[in-house]
Amino acid sequence: MNADATKVGIISCSGEALAGGTISRLATRRVLELLRPDRTVTLCLPLFLAGNEGERNFARTHPTITVDGCEKQCAKWGTETHSGPVSIALVVPEILGHAAEGCIRSTKALTQDDTEAVWAVAERIAAAVDTVLASATSAGAESTPVGAGKAQCACSSPLPGASLSIGGKTVEIPGLPLIFAHFAERAAKADGSPAAALLALVRIYHPVPPAEQDAYKDALLAEYQRFAGMQAAK
Amino acid sequence: MVIPCSGIGKVHGLIGREATYRVTDGLAYDKTATLCLALLVKGDPEAVEAVQRHRCITIDGCAKACAQKNVEMSGGRVAKAIQVAEAFRNFRGARPGTATALTEDGWKISEAIAQSVHCEAAELLGVEGTVR
Numbered sequence: 302m303n304a305d306a307t308k309v310g311i312i313s314c315s316g317e318a319l320a321g322g323t324i325s326r327l328a329t330r331r332v333l334e335l336l337r338p339d340r341t342v343t344l345c346l347p348l349f350l351a352g353n354e355g356e357r358n359f360a361r362t363h364p365t366i367t368v369d370g371c372e373k374q375c376a377k378w379g380t381e382t383h384s385g386p387v388s389i390a391l392v393v394p395e396i397l398g399h400a401a402e403g404c405i406r407s408t409k410a411l412t413q414d415d416t417e418a419v420w421a422v423a424e425r426i427a428a429a430v431d432t433v434l435a436s437a438t439s440a441g442a443e444s445t446p447v448g449a450g451k452a453q454c455a456c457s458s459p460l461p462g463a464s465l466s467i468g469g470k471t472v473e474i475p476g477l478p479l480i481f482a483h484f485a486e487r488a489a490k491a492d493g494s495p496a497a498a499l500l501a502l503v504r505i506y507h508p509v510p511p512a513e514q515d516a517y518k519d520a521l522l523a524e525y526q527r528f529a530g531m532q533a534a535k
Numbered sequence: 536m537v538i539p540c541s542g543i544g545k546v547h548g549l550i551g552r553e554a555t556y557r558v559t560d561g562l563a564y565d566k567t568a569t570l571c572l573a574l575l576v577k578g579d580p581e582a583v584e585a586v587q588r589h590r591c592i593t594i595d596g597c598a599k600a601c602a603q604k605n606v607e608m609s610g611g612r613v614a615k616a617i618q619v620a621e622a623f624r625n626f627r628g629a630r631p632g633t634a635t636a637l638t639e640d641g642w643k644i645s646e647a648i649a650q651s652v653h654c655e656a657a658e659l660l661g662v663e664g665t666v667r
């Protein structure tokens with residue numbers, strides 16, 4: 302493993318012929334941009350054949366998760382055949398079940414079903430990244446501090462975030478506007494305290510120390526109300 | 536067959552992908568189709584047969600030309616190889632978006648490529664004017 306050993310490689314099938322491929326692609330992008338931006342990298346699957354030796358070594362130099370849009374599992378097969386072993390293989394229909402049936406291929410008119418599907422798969426990928434990283438850490442792999450590297454793929458960069466004042470500290474939460482937008486979509490279905498639901502959603506993307514949960518709730522709720530006000534004014 | 540690359544790192548990959556859907560789901564839905572490039576990487580017999588039996592138009596997001604190369608390695612016939620970057624020449628200063636979502640500029644570039652593919656497909660089929 303190289304110096305990037307604690308960056309997890311995510312290989313999406315990106316299957317162009319089916320909606321599951323679009324979901325796998327968008328969910329992978331979401332993990333790269335928002336959920337685990339400092340811990341993940343990617344590569345176009347066909348580069349294993351069309352690329353050079355360095356690209357074919359990808360799965361030998363990164364613990365790798367494949368994300369396939371259908372049961373044919375081309376990403377898993379292609380990665381293991383042309384590059385190296387896969388740590389975890391995810392399959393979109395196994396994650397979504399029948400929920401994937403209403404999805405479409407183009408991003409031009411994504412529906413609520415598509416949006417929910419992408420979030421669900423992205424969250425599953427993020428959990429798999431955490432599992433792989435925990436395994437790599439326990440195996441003694443060199444750790445790279447979060448935020449030390451911003452390279453996820455050829456041109457990707459993390460989504461803009463927001464700074465909150467929490468317990469007297471300034472805390473940067475990457476992608477917070479997108480998380481708020483997602484919360485707004487879910488809010489209509491949510492029961493109970495909005496602050497607790499907001500904290501539960503943010504914790505998927507950002508570590509929250511147990512002792513600071515109440516402070517996070519207050520700060521997040523205030524920031525979300527400001528966000529909602531701005532959205533309503535648009 | 537219209538086959539875009541699976542480019543996931545740059546906006547070019549998404550532009551090619553969306554141009555493909557514009558053709559196969561709209562402009563020439565009854566004359567064209569697409570397939571998963573990953574299936575060719577896997578060597579799926581049906582996919583290999585499809586690219587060998589039909590003339591292919593590939594759309595690549597970068598110079599590595601994964602779509603073109605993988606079709607050729609599968610014994611397929613690439614009748615036209617399109618590079619998304621070439622289309623940018625007619626849209627100087629455009630801000631096309633990201634690999635996740637296209638802006639209005641990105642959709643314009645994608646539409647231009649789709650129109651080009653549509654014309655090329657009509658010519659290949661020898662029935663110009665009948666491909667909608």
